[in-house]
Amino acid sequence: MSYDIAIENFNEAWPELEPLCRLHYGEMQARMAAEGMQIGDFKPRLNVYGSAGHLLCFVVRVEGEA
Numbered sequence: 001m002s003y004d005i006a007i008e009n010f011n012e013a014w015p016e017l018e019p020l021c022r023l024h025y026g027e028m029q030a031r032m033a034a035e036g037m038q039i040g041d042f043k044p045r046l047n048v049y050g051s052a053g054h055l056l057c058f059v060v061r062v063e064g065e066a
Contacts, residue, residue, distance in 0.1 A: 003060060005060050006061075010049055010052075013066070020066060
């Protein structure tokens with residue numbers, strides 16, 4: 001097994017990361033709901049994240065996949 005840790009451009013990495021982020025958010029939303037806390041549906045602010053000059057997106061890949 002091999003893995004890479006790299007800083008990648010958010011806009012380029014997003015298509016691959018979106019399903020993982022959506023899954024993680026859904027799991028977090030369910031945990032919070034179980035505690036009586038309601039949060040909105042998955043709606044990332046891509047226009048803000050993608051244009052932020054200082055945003056770092058760390059991606060860990062195992063066998064080439066995030």
